[in-house]
Structures are given as structure tokens and as C-alpha cells.
Amino acid sequence: MTQERTSEGAGPVLSLEQVTVGFDTDSGVVEAVRGLDLQVGRGEIVALVGESGSGKTVTAHTILQMVPENARITGRITLAGADVLSLSGEDLRLLRGSAAAMVFQEPSTALNPVFPIGWQIADGIRAHQRIGRRAARARAVDLLRKVGLPDPEQRVDFYPHQLSGGQKQRVVIAMALALDAQLIIADEPTTALDVTVQAEVLEVLRRLRDDFGRSVLLITHNMGVVADLADRVAVMRHGELVEVADVADLFAQPRHDYTRELLASVPRLRAAAGEPIRSTPPNAEAPPVVVAEGLAITFPGRLGRPAVHAVRHVSFSVAPGEVLGLVGESGSGKTTISRAVAGLVGPTGGSLTVLGQEFRGARERDIRPLRQQIGFVFQDPATSFNPKLSIGDCVAEPLRVHRRDLTEAQLRARVASVLDMVQLSPALSGRFPHELSGGQRQRASLARALALDPALLIADEPTSALDVSVQARVLEVFAELHRELSFAAIFVTHDLAVVGMVADRVGVLRDGRLVELGPTASVLASPQEEYTQQLLAAAPVPDPAEQATRRTRWQALVSQPG
Template sequence: MNSILEIENLSVVFSTESGDVPAVRGVSLRVEPGETLALVGESGSGKSTVALAALGLLPGNARASGGVSVGGTDVVGAGEAELARLRGRTASMVFQEPATALDPLTRIGKQIAEVVRNHRDVSRQEAAAEAVELLRRVGIPEPERRASAFPFQLSGGQRQRVVIAMAIANSPGLLVADEPTTALDVTVQAEILDLLRALAADSGTGVLLVTHNMGVVADFADRVAVMLEGEIVETGAVEDVLLRPTHEYTRRLLAAVPRLAVTVTGSGGGSVVGEEAEGAPVVELRDVSVQFGRGPRAVRALEEVSLTVRAGETVGLVGESGSGKSTAARVALGLVVPESGGVSLFGADLRKARGRARRALLAGVGVVLQDPVASLDARMSVAECVAEPLRVHRRGMGAVERRERVAEVLELVRLPRELARRGPRELSGGQRQRVSLARALVLEPRLLVADEPTSALDVSVQQTVLEVITELQAELGFACLFVSHDLAVVQQFAGRVVVMRGGRVEEQGPTMSTLLHPETAYTRRLIAAVPVPDPVLQRERRERRLALGTGAGA
């Protein structure tokens, strides 16, 4: 059997203003037809560079040496015309964020049809019909109607399915999937992995899967290659690498993965683990309803939602995209005004607070968002970003006092003071997220609202950020509303959990008892969709999940 992908002694060097930066050093690997090889490692390990090199997609400042062969075609040194014939026909790529791969101004069907016609001599009508069939094949409901939709009219999971449809349009022998499920909810992620698994089995397509999610690796991969600082440090069958790792780095990586504690679940019952916090309510939503838009296109985002976060406690808010969890958090922040129901913040009616009184209330709330790049001003230094809330809410504070406070809070989040002069884009993802945390805590808030603060981070960086938040909460005593779709993180981090579905609270209670003994079928499906980094256990969980049914919403 000939390998669909052969990489021999690949090295990649990037030319920068500061000199040459080696990204990949002497990497060799193979992918056989019908096989999935997972390439894992933290950000900066070189795994995405290897994936780009496999398809000849390296940027202009990269120099590659060594051998890369896809379906018998030499990629290193190949001309652009030869690479264009290769991409989409012999090999295709599925990117992490479908928004970067889809034209927002072109209808879905037309985009897929263009991929078909780029590599095959078919008519527009034939390509359009094939686009509809591809949408049906990847599980898009009402494919004829969806073919005329624009990308923004589809959910995140549906957009990722469209990208997969484009990738398989010409039956490639190799599929390169770079973090294809990172931004997806666990149920949608499970469905996408089911789809890729079926495609590989049906067509014999080899898959190079680039990811830092060890649960996805356990669920989907046949073999694993672990990268560290541009080199492969361990490779082998998925069960050997994940259950019997030989390299210290692999062991550290696996140790940092949050593990979802699971037991046999029933309909309710079970012992209650932990009690509701006894402190005064810091934020409280009472029968809150929110509607976006008017008339036939109106969307009901929240329906009579009630939840409470008390002083010193962490409440996890979980659910799929569209469940309403982020809208509920925005209501708590005063960013969305409900059409009915009550919202109290620190005992005051937030809906009635105006002017200076409202600003004083909101000064007691810190916010950490999923993407620190979007929430930090790239034109400011780290020190200026962290100090901005002080300039807005503590106008009497002098410049010297502000600098001292910024230095204190940077130290609290385990960042060296010398980083204060740098810009956000000069930091790693984990450092930027800790800058966002420092900014959120600089006013010593009584409530921290964290909306998916670790979903885009590597597991070891995620662990560090969560440890910092936990330590600071113990020291400073703030309450935390933690919005996430990662149930393993919520189980580790939150004392209570609120499960949302379709704008309503599905169930809520102490985290351990709710996740170990869920009362509703929806929560059981949600838990069953979480992949665990144990290939043997994950196969059993996948079978149970399929027996339960995955539900809709992809």
C-alpha cells in the first residue's frame, strides 16, 4: 500500500526582521489511505506548519527543505500550477474557522459548485446538482434550500459541514483537518467527527488531523504524532500514546487535560455533591425574557430564565450555541435589556439604575471574553490596556498610583512586570488571556463574568489560566459566572451549574450531582458527547451517545 502522504526530514525556517526562526526540524511521518494520523502539540510546536507544508501553503517568508509527497506528487519545489491541480483534487483542507474559508457574499451552493468545476469538466447545472447532493451527504437539512443560503444564515456546525462538503467535492485521497472542531459545541463536534469518520471509511481517504484536543484524538485517530518545538518527540498507535506515553512531554500534556468524571446515569436521583452558597446574591435574574427583532423574524433568545450567583461562588452556564447562555451573561452585564423579568446587581435593580449610579454598579463587574485579541486594543501597551478601567472609573487616581496598581495586578496573574511595555500582539495566547484577566480584576470587582475564557487555549495554558482564576477568587472573594461549552472544565471549576437549551433553563444544581446524575435527556446527551482522552473508554461512550441520539442543532 502506497502512503497518500509521505513527509521525510521536513524542515521549515521563517525569515523575520529579527533573523531566521526555525519552525519545523527534521519531521518525518506518513498517512496511509483510510487512516487518521493526529498531529498534536501546543501552540508554537510546529504542527500547523507541517499541515500547511503538506499542501504547499506555506507563506512567502518560509523556506522548506526535505521531502513532501502527496499521492505521488512532490510538493516541495512544485510550481503553482501543479499545486493548484493537487489542492482540491488529490488533497483538501478543512480549516478551524469556516468563516475564513467561505465567501460571505456568495451563496453556499455556488461556492461548492465552483470547487467541482475547478477540477472537473462539468456543466454549471451538473455542478449545482452535485453541490446539493454534497450538502445532503454531509447532513445539511433541506439541502436544496440551503444551497441558496449565504454563510451567515447557517449555524457554526452547518458552516463547518459546508467546508467539509467543499473539501470532499472531488473525492481527495488526503484530507488535512486543522483544528476542525475547536470552536464547536460538544454535540456538534461529535457529529462532525462522526461525519469525518464515515467519509474516511467509505472513500478510503487518509486524514491528517491537527489538534490540541486529546479527547478528539481518542475519538477519531488511529495513530498519534506528538510535536514539541518543531520536532516529533513521540509517535505510535493512539492507545499506546494516550494510555502508555513514553515521553515526559506527552505525559505532561495528558496530565493537563481536564477529565470529565462520569458514572452510569439515571433519570434523577444520586447524592447531592456540594451545597448552594450561602452568601448574598451578587447577581440575580428573575424570569427574564429577551427577544431580538420584531415580527415574523423575531428570535426568542431567553424565556423566563432565573439564575442566581452568590458571593464567593462560581456558577457554570452551559449549553449549545443558541441556547441563550451568552445572552444571559450579557443581561447580567447590563448589555442586553430584557423585555420582561427582573435583574438585580449587588442588590440594586439594574434596569432602573441610571447615570453615575449605573456606572458605579458596573464598576463592580469584571469581564473576560473568549478572544483576547478582539478585547484588547492593539494600539495600546499591556500597561495601558490594564489601566484603562482605572482611568474610566477612578479619575482621581494619579499616574504613579495607576502604574503601581497595574504592576500589582500583573503580578497577581503571574505575568512579569517587564511585559507591561509590550503590545498585546507580542504575547502568547495564554499571556493575552491573563492580561484580559488582569484588566478585569484591576478594579477589585465583586463579580467576574468569564465567557468561554479558555476554549481557544492549549490544555496546559488553559490549566494555568484556570488555576490563576481559582487562586485569585480564593484570595479576593469575588463571585464568578463562568460561561462555557466545555463540561469537563465546568465540572472542575464551578460549584453549581445551569444547563440551558433553546433559551430556557433545562436544569440546574450542584455541579457534580447534576453532571453525574442528570435529570433530563438533553443533559445526558450533552454529557455523552464530551470526548475523553482514553480511546477504549471513548469507544464505549460513542456507542452510548449514538444509542441516546445526538439531538439537533448542528
């Protein structure tokens, strides 16, 4: 079948027909995408959603043939009337950027740190057109204005490090716009950004469609982002398309089981505010497990640089059996606080008392006896286990160190029982960490933290590296264990919906300060501080209609002066 170059206005901008992508690996060919059919119309935003490993990113990269050498592509990809797979070399180069452009996930690595942003935008233009230096600069300024970067005349000479993450992502979008590409492929454009910044970037992407009539292929795993932005949604799983539907239909009546499952596992703010999980009501009389009084943590600056004040004058306490959620955006100091409570960083000001021991100025020798009562769950399950030890050995480690009295058989029995507690089959104990899935590893991490039956558990973003369906399961296990064992816990997260599901009280952090602290239900339902309100309004919810009203509320909030 031969296809004429379609003229402007008619037909889809992009169409994929029976596209299959396989990779040659050590263990044979692995098919990442199988028989995919998808179309993106003019001025349409199509969201390609799926969990990790579903093949959505490979699909996006295949459109411009940005795939590694060991990939094999079959099928047919038509982009702006051109058959992409038949092109190579110079023809392909000319197509990239002018027919379709990409916006990458991590704006800080998508920009070259040694050139000014204006130069980088102009460089993209010069790759396709003959254009004078002054004209290129004027174009760059114009593009930066279009994506809403303030003071584009000055900022055009800025280097990437002088801009914030959200501003950098705007620059990347401006680069994608530079050559009038009809299709913008945005690969997880907001995943690396904080929610308030995410809302701004989504706004820019929306304007690509509304103001400039571009089509966007949006790759994401966040159903809230989909509800906020997309016209049509394609759900992928294991390299196959399971469902394609208009955004309203998909959220209202998902047809496929997997879509339903995916939507059900997204944590929702609304439901959370209703009933936070309660185990035993925190015992007010018993001495608190953690007390922070005016806690400050400062990291010394490198030569000639000012010190970094990660945490400034934060006060809170955690009662036995209570779960305190710490929420905040990146750089708010939430992780630093959790690491201080775990004794990994020393406080530099104020006071931090954990299990009756003052941590400020304490030596490792003073802290060590307490360590068996503190469990810690790390953010990234992939790196929190020694890759050379089996899961059973990893979980047994705390026991081997602190419970020298146990025999090998008792030890193994204990490991089996904690693995059972986190709903992992004890048969997995002989496996190595890389042989487990992310969710299994994170539950094993929880098992290791609980092996010594600690009085205090610290969880630092335990679910942020996981897919939503896996996250739901890990949170369920956490809640169940908390009901049974009633440990005190500090739960650090950037996701307000997650904190609503697990915490009794929430502390909202910003720039190292505690902005608001109170019972979860009241903080989430009627936040007192403006920052908390913004944070709540910026988080997109997986419901197109509700998200539309939330969006207007958020716009009203941020447009308020001050």
C-alpha cells in the same frame, strides 16, 4: 533519489521527509516547521496535534503548497507518488483537489456566499473534468447524500446562509470528496463548531475512512477529538515532531514529557464531577449578589426582520462567594446574560438585580456607582487591552478612576500586588500587551478585574482562546484567588469540563432558556434534562477506550425519537 509513481495500494499516500518551512519576516527568517518526517498510510487517520504556534497548520498547508509568498520550503513531500515541491503552475493545480483536498476550520468562510452549494461542488469538479451540467448536479447530490446532509435533492440549490454550521462543514467535506482525492487534510474541522455538532462532523470524517477508504490528516488541538477519531497521532511542538505513536499507546503510555504534560492539562469531566472547588460554603442568609427573575433580553431586528430573543425568561441567583457556571452552545444567550449582569446590555423584560440595584430601565448614572464592585474578564485576551498602554497602566486604570485618593506610589504598589496575586512578575508591568503571551494577558485581565476587590466577577469564556496547558494554569489561578478573596462569580463557558473545575452550581442554557440549574456535581454526574445528557455525551474525552463507549452512548441518545 528518484521515485516511481507508486501504483494503487502500495506505500503511504503522503510522506514528508525532513520538511522545513521558514518565513521571511521583518525580523529575519522564522522557521515554523523544522525537519519534519511524517507518513500517512492508506485508509489511515493521522492526527497532527499541538498547541498554537506549533506549526501544525503550516505543515498542512505546505502539503499542497498553499503558503504565502514569503515562505521557503525545503525537504521532500511525496503525495500520491508525485514530488510536490518540484511541481508548479498547472501541474500543481491539477494535483490540488484530485490527490489531496482540504477541509477548512471555518465552514462559513470556506463557502462562497453568493453561489448555491451544489454549484460550488460542481465548480470544483469542472476544474478538473469535462462534465455536463446535469451530470455535475447529480454528482453533487450524490456527494451531499454521502456526507449525510438530509434532503440533498432540495438542499443542493441552497445558499450557504440557509444551512447551519455543521451542515456547511458537511458541504465542505463533500467538496473535498468530489474528486476522489485519496487524502483529506482537515485543518481543525470542528473547532468552530458546538460540541453536539462536532460529534456529528467527526462521525462524517470517520465514515471517510470506514466507508470510502480515504486517508485523513487531521489537524487539531483537541485531545478529545484525537481520541475519538485518530489511528495514529503525531505531536508537534515549536515546529518539531516530539512523538509519533498509535492512538492507544499515546494515551496509555505517552513517552515524551511534553505529551504527558499536554494530556495532564486537558480538563476531564470525570475528575471534575468528584470534587468541585469549594471555598467558603455560600452564605444562604446573606442577600444574593445577583438575582434574575424571568429575565428577558431582546434585540430589535433590523428593518423587516423579527427581533432576536437572546434570553427568554431566565431566573437564577448568585449568593455571595458562590461561583455560578453558565454553559451552553453558541446562540444560547450565555454571553448576553453575562453582559447584562455587567451592565453592558439592558434587560428588556423581567427583572435583574445586581448588588441591590435593579438594572431593568436603569440609567448609566444609577449603575456607575456599582461598577467598581464588578469585575469583568473577556474572552479574547488579545483585544481586551489597549495596545498603546503598558500592562501596568492597563491594570491601574480602574484604580485611577475610582481611587483618586491613592498617590502614584501607592497606585504602583497596588498594581504590583494584584499582578503578584495572579502570579505575574511585577516586572511585566512595563511591557506592552503584545509582548505578553495569551495566558499572561488573560491573567493580567484577571488582575485588572480584581484590582478594586470586587464583590462580583464575571468571566465570559476566559479560557476558550487559550491552549489547554495555558488554560489549566489560568483556571488554577482563578480557583486560588476565589479561595482567598471569595468573590461571587459568573463563569460563562461552552466547556463542561471547565465548568466542573470552577463552579459550585451550573446553569445549562439553550436557545435563551435555562434548561437545567443545580449543583455542579449532580448536574454533571446525573443530568436530568435530555439536552444536558446530550451535551455531556457529545463532549469527547481524551481516552480512546472510554471515548468509544461514550460514542455509542451518544449515538443511542441522538437516535432516540424526539
